Amino acid sequence: MIIANSLVKSFGDSTAINGIDLQIKKGECFGLLGPNGAGKSTFINMMYGTVQRTGGNLSVFGYDPNIDSRKIKKRLGVVTQENALDESLTVFENMMIYCSFIGLPKLDRKDRINELLKYMNLSHKKDARIQMLSGGMKRRLVFVRALLGNPELLILDEPTTGLDPAVRHLLWGKVRELHANGTTIVLTTHYMHEAEVLCDRLIILNHGKIAAAGSPQKMIEEHTPGYMGIFSLDEKETIKKILSTKNNFIHHEDSSGIYLRSSTLPELTSIHSDYGLTPLQIRPSNLEDVFLKLTGQELSIDA
Amino acid sequence: MLNLSLSFSTWMESVRLCFHITLRNWTVYKKDLIANISPTIADPALVLVSLGLGLGSFITNVEGMTYMQFLAPGLTVATALFTSFFESSYGFYVRMTYENVFKAMLTTPIGVREVVIGEMLWVSLKGAVMAVGVAIVLALCGLMINPWLIPATAIVGLLVALPCGAIGLLSTALVNNINQFQSVYSFIIAPLYFLSGIFFPIANMARPVRIVAEFFPLIHGVRLAQAIFWDKGIAHAFMVSGSILIFQSLVFCSLAYWKIKEKLIA
Numbered sequence: 001m002i003i004a005n006s007l008v009k010s011f012g013d014s015t016a017i018n019g020i021d022l023q024i025k026k027g028e029c030f031g032l033l034g035p036n037g038a039g040k041s042t043f044i045n046m047m048y049g050t051v052q053r054t055g056g057n058l059s060v061f062g063y064d065p066n067i068d069s070r071k072i073k074k075r076l077g078v079v080t081q082e083n084a085l086d087e088s089l090t091v092f093e094n095m096m097i098y099c100s101f102i103g104l105p106k107l108d109r110k111d112r113i114n115e116l117l118k119y120m121n122l123s124h125k126k127d128a129r130i131q132m133l134s135g136g137m138k139r140r141l142v143f144v145r146a147l148l149g150n151p152e153l154l155i156l157d158e159p160t161t162g163l164d165p166a167v168r169h170l171l172w173g174k175v176r177e178l179h180a181n182g183t184t185i186v187l188t189t190h191y192m193h194e195a196e197v198l199c200d201r202l203i204i205l206n207h208g209k210i211a212a213a214g215s216p217q218k219m220i221e222e223h224t225p226g227y228m229g230i231f232s233l234d235e236k237e238t239i240k241k242i243l244s245t246k247n248n249f250i251h252h253e254d255s256s257g258i259y260l261r262s263s264t265l266p267e268l269t270s271i272h273s274d275y276g277l278t279p280l281q282i283r284p285s286n287l288e289d290v291f292l293k294l295t296g297q298e299l300s301i302d303a
Numbered sequence: 304m305l306n307l308s309l310s311f312s313t314w315m316e317s318v319r320l321c322f323h324i325t326l327r328n329w330t331v332y333k334k335d336l337i338a339n340i341s342p343t344i345a346d347p348a349l350v351l352v353s354l355g356l357g358l359g360s361f362i363t364n365v366e367g368m369t370y371m372q373f374l375a376p377g378l379t380v381a382t383a384l385f386t387s388f389f390e391s392s393y394g395f396y397v398r399m400t401y402e403n404v405f406k407a408m409l410t411t412p413i414g415v416r417e418v419v420i421g422e423m424l425w426v427s428l429k430g431a432v433m434a435v436g437v438a439i440v441l442a443l444c445g446l447m448i449n450p451w452l453i454p455a456t457a458i459v460g461l462l463v464a465l466p467c468g469a470i471g472l473l474s475t476a477l478v479n480n481i482n483q484f485q486s487v488y489s490f491i492i493a494p495l496y497f498l499s500g501i502f503f504p505i506a507n508m509a510r511p512v513r514i515v516a517e518f519f520p521l522i523h524g525v526r527l528a529q530a531i532f533w534d535k536g537i538a539h540a541f542m543v544s545g546s547i548l549i550f551q552s553l554v555f556c557s558l559a560y561w562k563i564k565e566k567l568i569a
Contacts, residue, residue, distance in 0.1 A: 011569065050409050051569045070412045077410075084407035088334045097330065100323040101411040103316070145407070
C-alpha cells in the first residue's frame with residue numbers, strides 16, 4: 001500500500017529523511033518512532049504531499065504523492081499533530097465543514113457525524129463550542145474528523161500526546177477496533193508502550209535513517225533481549241563492585257537510575273540475595289530500552 | 304476525449320472546494336458578525352463626519368463639487384481595501400500559524416491552489432458586499448448622483464478587494480512574524496490610502512508619487528468609483544481602470560499563490 005525506496009527529503013542544507021526503504025502492507029498497523037526531529041512528521045507529510053520528497057521513490061495506493069496527492073488524500077484520514085479545530089464553531093459545525101471538504105454526500109453527513117460522535121463518546125457535546133471542550137475531547141473529535149470519510153488508511157501523528165491515561169486507553173481501544181476491521185494505520189508516537197500495544201511492525205528513525213525495523217517483540221529480542229533491573233543512583237559504588245565480579249550484565253546509567261540488563265531473571269534477582277541490593281524495578285526489557293539504545297542515549301557507567 | 308472529461312471533473316471539484324473554503328470563512332465570520340463588521344461600517348462613517356463635515360466646511364469646491372461629494376467614492380474603495388487586506392494578512396496569518404487551519408485542510412482533497420483561490424474569492428465577495436453597503440449609506444446621504452448605479456459598486460469592491468487581498472496574502476507569505484504586518488501597513492497600505500486620490504485630486508501630487516501610485520490597485524479603483532458616483536465616463540473607466548485592476552489582480556494573485564505555496568508545502 002505504501003512503498004518507499006531510498007526516500008530523501010532535504011530542506012536546503014539539512015536532510016530530514018536520508019534514504020529510507022520501507023513497505024507498509026494493507027491492513028497493517030505500522031509505527032514510526034524516533035526522537036524529536038528524527039523525520040517522523042516529515043515522512044507522514046510526504047505521504048500526502050504537503051512535504052515534497054527531493055529524492056528516491058514513494059508510492060501510496062500506487063500513486064506518487066508529489067503529483068497525485070488529491071487522489072491519495074481522498075482515501076486517507078489524518079489525526080494531525082495539532083488539533084486545528086475552529087475554536088469559535090461548535091463540534092457539529094466543525095465536522096460539517098469537513099464533510100464538505102471531503103465531498104461526503106449531503107444527505108449522509110448528519111448521520112455519519114452522529115454515528116462517529118457516538119463512537120467517540122462525544123454525542124453530548126454535539127452543540128458545544130470547541131472552546132468549551134477539554135483536551136481529551138478535542139483529540140477525540142480530531143479522530144472523528146479523520147474518520148468521516150471512512151478512510152482506508154488512517155494516519156495518526158502523535159495521537160495521544162498530552163492526554164491523560166484514561167483517554168489514551170480509550171483511543172487505543174478505538175484504534176485496535178479500526179485495525180481489526182481492516183483499516184491500515186500509520187502511527188507516530190513518543191510513547192513506546194503505545195507502539196508496543198498497537199503496532200504490528202515499526203521502525204525507529206534516527207537522524208533521518210532507519211535505525212531498526214521489525215515487530216516490537218522481534219526488535220526487543222534483537223536489540224535488548226532479557227530483563228532489566230533498575231537501581232537507584234545512590235547504589236553506584238555497590239553496582240561497580242558487582243560489575244567487577246560479574247560480567248554478564250549489560251549496564252548503562254542515566255539521570256533516572258542505573259540499568260542492568262541480563263538474559264535471565266534469576267541473575268537479576270540474585271543481586272538482591274547476594275548483595276542485599278533492592279532494585280527500584282525489575283521488568284522484561286521493552287521498546288523503550290531498544291529506543292534508548294539505538295538513538296544514542298545509552299551511556300556506559302564507566303564512561 | 305476521456306482525458307478532457309477527466310480534467311473537467313477535476314476542475315469542477317477544484318471549484319467546489321474553493322467554494323467550500325469561502326463558505327467555511329463565512330461560517331466562522333458570521334459567528335462574530337458585529338465585531339467583524341464594525342470597522343467596515345464605523346471607519347468610513349468617521350471619515351465622512353470628520354473630514355467630510357468637519358474639514359469639508361473649509362473646502363467649498365473640489366473639481367466643481369462639494370468636498371463630501373468628492374470624498375464619497377474613495378470611501379467605498381477604502382472599505383474594500385481594508386476589509387480585504389486585513390482579512391488576508393492578519394486573518395490568514397492567524398489561521399495559518401496559530402490555528403493551523405491549513406494543516407488540517409490540506410489533509411483533505413484541498414490543495415494550495417484551492418486554499419488561495421478560496422481565500423481570494425472570500426475577500427473579493429466581502430469587498431463587494433462591503434462596498435455596496437457603504438455606497439447605500441452614501442447614496443442615502445445624497446452623495447451619489449444616480450443611486451441606480453449602486454449595484455455597480457459591487458464590481459468596484461470586488462476588483463479592488465481582489466488585488467489588495469492578494470497583496471495581503473503576499474505579505475503573509477513574506478513576513479517572519481505577525482508584528483511585521485505593521486511595517487507593511489505603514490509603508491504600503493497607509494500611503495496607498497492617503498495618496499491614491501481619495502482625499503484630494505492626485506494631479507496635484509509630485510510626479511514620482513503619481514507614477515508609483517499607478518502600480519497599485521487603489522488609484523484605479525478610485526477612478527472607477529468616481530466615475531460611478533459622479534455618473535461620468537463610466538464605460539471608459541471600466542475599460543481602462545477595470546482592465547488594469549484585472550491585470551493587477553492576476554499579477555498579485557499569482558505572486559501570492561507562488562509564495563504561499565512555499566509556506567504551506569515544504
